[in-house]
Amino acid sequence: MxxxxxxxxxxxxxxxxxxxxxxxxxxxxxxxxxxGRSYKVQTIQDSSTGKTAARGYVPIDYTVSxxxxxxGKWQSASAPAQVxxxxxxxxQNTIFGFYSPVSYEHMLDYSMGGVSYNQHQDxxxxxxxxxxxxxxxxxxxxxxxxxxxxxDGNQAELLSQAEITPSQQKMLDESANLNYQQNQQLVQGSxxxxxGSYSGMAERTYELTLDQIPxxxxxxxxxxxxxxxxxxxxxxxxxxxxxxxxxxxxxxFMLTPENEYENSYADFEQFVLNTAMTDQFVQAFIDARTQIxxxxxxxxxxxxxxxxxxxxxxxxxxxxxxDAERFTDYIYSxxxxxxxxxxxxxxxxxxxxxxxxxxxxxxxSNGTDQPAGTTQLYPN
Numbered sequence: 001m002x003x004x005x006x007x008x009x010x011x012x013x014x015x016x017x018x019x020x021x022x023x024x025x026x027x028x029x030x031x032x033x034x035x036g037r038s039y040k041v042q043t044i045q046d047s048s049t050g051k052t053a054a055r056g057y058v059p060i061d062y063t064v065s066x067x068x069x070x071x072g073k074w075q076s077a078s079a080p081a082q083v084x085x086x087x088x089x090x091x092q093n094t095i096f097g098f099y100s101p102v103s104y105e106h107m108l109d110y111s112m113g114g115v116s117y118n119q120h121q122d123x124x125x126x127x128x129x130x131x132x133x134x135x136x137x138x139x140x141x142x143x144x145x146x147x148x149x150x151x152d153g154n155q156a157e158l159l160s161q162a163e164i165t166p167s168q169q170k171m172l173d174e175s176a177n178l179n180y181q182q183n184q185q186l187v188q189g190s191x192x193x194x195x196g197s198y199s200g201m202a203e204r205t206y207e208l209t210l211d212q213i214p215x216x217x218x219x220x221x222x223x224x225x226x227x228x229x230x231x232x233x234x235x236x237x238x239x240x241x242x243x244x245x246x247x248x249x250x251x252x253f254m255l256t257p258e259n260e261y262e263n264s265y266a267d268f269e270q271f272v273l274n275t276a277m278t279d280q281f282v283q284a285f286i287d288a289r290t291q292i293x294x295x296x297x298x299x300x301x302x303x304x305x306x307x308x309x310x311x312x313x314x315x316x317x318x319x320x321x322x323d324a325e326r327f328t329d330y331i332y333s334x335x336x337x338x339x340x341x342x343x344x345x346x347x348x349x350x351x352x353x354x355x356x357x358x359x360x361x362x363x364x365s366n367g368t369d370q371p372a373g374t375t376q377l378y379p380n
Contacts, residue, residue: 002261010027011029022179027088036363036364036365036366036367036369037059037266037267037363037364037365037369038059038361038362038363038364039057039058039059039060039267039270039361039362039364040057040058040059040060040062040197040359040360040361040362041055041056041057041274041343041345041360042055042056042058042064043055043056043320044056044064044065044066044067044068044083044085045104046068046081046083046281047068048068048070051280051281052278052280052281052320053066053068053083053273053277053278053281054066054083054085054098054100054275054276054277054278054281055274055276055278055320055322056085056087056096056098056268056271056275057270057271057273057275057276057345058087058096058270058271058275059089059153059267060361061089061090062087062088062090062096063087063088063090064085064086064087065085065086065087065088066083066084066085066086067083067084068081068082068083068084069081069082069084073123073125073132074102074132075132076101076102076104076129076130076131076132077129077130077131078103078131078247079100079101079102079103079285080285081100081263081285082099082100082102083098083099083100083277083281084098084099084100084276085098086098086241087271093256093257093260094254094255094256094257094260095254095255095256096212096252096253096254096267096268096271096275097150097251097252097253097254098250098251098252098271098275099146099248099250099251099252100250100277101247101249101250102247102248103131103132103245103246103247104131104132104133104134104245104246104247104248105126105129105131105132105133105243105244105245105246106120106133106134106135106136106225106243106244106246107119107120107126107133107243108120108227108242108243108244108248109229109230109241109242109243110240110241110242111239111240112234112238112239112240114236114359120133120135121331122134122135123132124369129237131245134243135295136225136227136244136246137223138198138200138202138223139200139201139202139221139222139223140161140200140202140204140243142202142221142223142248142251143202143203143204143219143221144158144204146219146221146251146253147204147206147219147253150217150219150253151208151255152212154208154210155208156206156207156208156217156370157206157207157208158204158205158206159205159206159207159216160204160205161202161203161204161205162203162204164201164317171330172200172201173198173199175199175224176197176198176199176224177197179197179199179224179226180194180196180197180226183197183226183228187228190230191230191232192228192229192230193228193229193230193242193285194226194228195228195229195236195242196226196227196228197224197225197227198223198224198225198226198237199222199223200222200223200224201220201221201222201223201327201331202220202221202222203218203219203220204218204219205217205218205219206219207258211287212257213257213258214257214259215255215256215257215258215296216254216255216256216257216258216261217237217253217254217255218253218254218265218268219251219252219253219254220251220252220253220272220331221248221250221251221252221348222248222249222250223246223247223248224246224247224249225244225245225246226244226245226246227242227243227244228242228243228244228245229241229242229243230242233295249327249329250328252268252271252272252275254268254271269332269348270347270348270364272328272330272331272332273328273329273332273334273345273346273347273348274322274345274346276322276326278320278321278322279321279323279324280320280321281323282324284380301333321343322343323344323345329346332346332348333348333349333350334347334348334349335347335349335380336379336380337356337362337377337379337380338355338380339360339362339377340356340357340358340360340375341360342359343360345362346379347362347364350366351364351365351366352365352366353361353365353366353367353368353370353376354376354377354378355370355371355374355375355376355377356374356375356377357371357373357374357375358373
């Protein structure tokens with residue numbers, strides 16, 4: 001059985017982890033806000049490479065912190081690092097969070113002559129593909145899984161799930177079909193076949209109690225996956241391989257008191273639209289991915305930690321633009337604006353007026369009062 005074949009297919013199946021470009025209607029989950037609100041942009045530096053990894057876009061009185069994890073338990077050759085960012089309100093009652101892409105493998109069958117040579121184990125690491133193992137989850141299941149992990153033992157009950165419109169579902173179906181067709185072309189002549197593909201997203205809200213105060217927890221995520229399998233007749237036996245290569249391109253979450261939910265959600269909407277990894281950091285991951293796979297003779301990601309950090313550090317630029325089209329652009333109805341420093345921000349169409357100062361702070365409102373020292377912005 002040729003393990004390298006399976007390795008190549010997993011890498012190809014998750015190759016789109018960092019840049020997900022989709023087109024379609026922008027008509028779900030939009031929430032208006034009649035009050036004015038000021039926002040700021042704050043960048044996150046990667047201490048390992050010394051470069052800007054991501055930015056957070058939050059209310060001006062929030063505190064932003066972040067970290068970049070290299071080659072840890074849940075990193076892979078296709079996603080060697082993960083950016084984690086949090087933003088906390090001044091009263092410490094509300095917290096926003098962002099996770100960058102992560103890739104997984106669900107091993108279904110890896111046997112020869114009826115004898116299993118490698119079995120799936122959640123949290124394990126497949127040294128052949130350099131991908132962590134986790135059973136495949138649709139977007140709704142992944143929301144539940146991440147909620148349990150983020151809340152760390154605090155009991156939460158599902159309260160509601162945002163509806164996906166028929167046009168939005170059509171977009172997801174088209175994405176899954178495209179992934180299916182691309183993988184069919186990839187496996188031609190290899191002995192592998194594509195059994196199916198999936199693309200989905202979900203936004204779920206849970207209720208819980210902390211210190212006798214009712215809270216709401218909202219989480220938004222997407223998952224994509226493709227299942228492949230092969231049956232090869234050997235001289236004395238038959239080899240079977242089946243696996244699911246899947247990913248979560250992003251996860252956003254919000255924890256806020258129940259009586260502050262509506263106002264916090266309007267801020268969360270802005271956070272989702274504008275919090276992202278830099279274009280340069282994304283491109284560096286893509287460039288480093290091939291190099292890492294060529295070096296993948298080690299048994300764990302930690303053993304090539306210095307190598308993958310050096311690969312990204314060498315390929316990343318010093319700029320910190322965020323102009324690439326992202327999946328999150330299609331979650332809320334929004335317009336694109338250019339700030340005085342040339343950077344772009346996305347503002348929900350529920351706001352009539354957008355102003356910015358020279359520091360990059362943004363003020364949005366449905367009223368006509370313009371803050372001193374600001375310039376009115378107009379949609380691009």
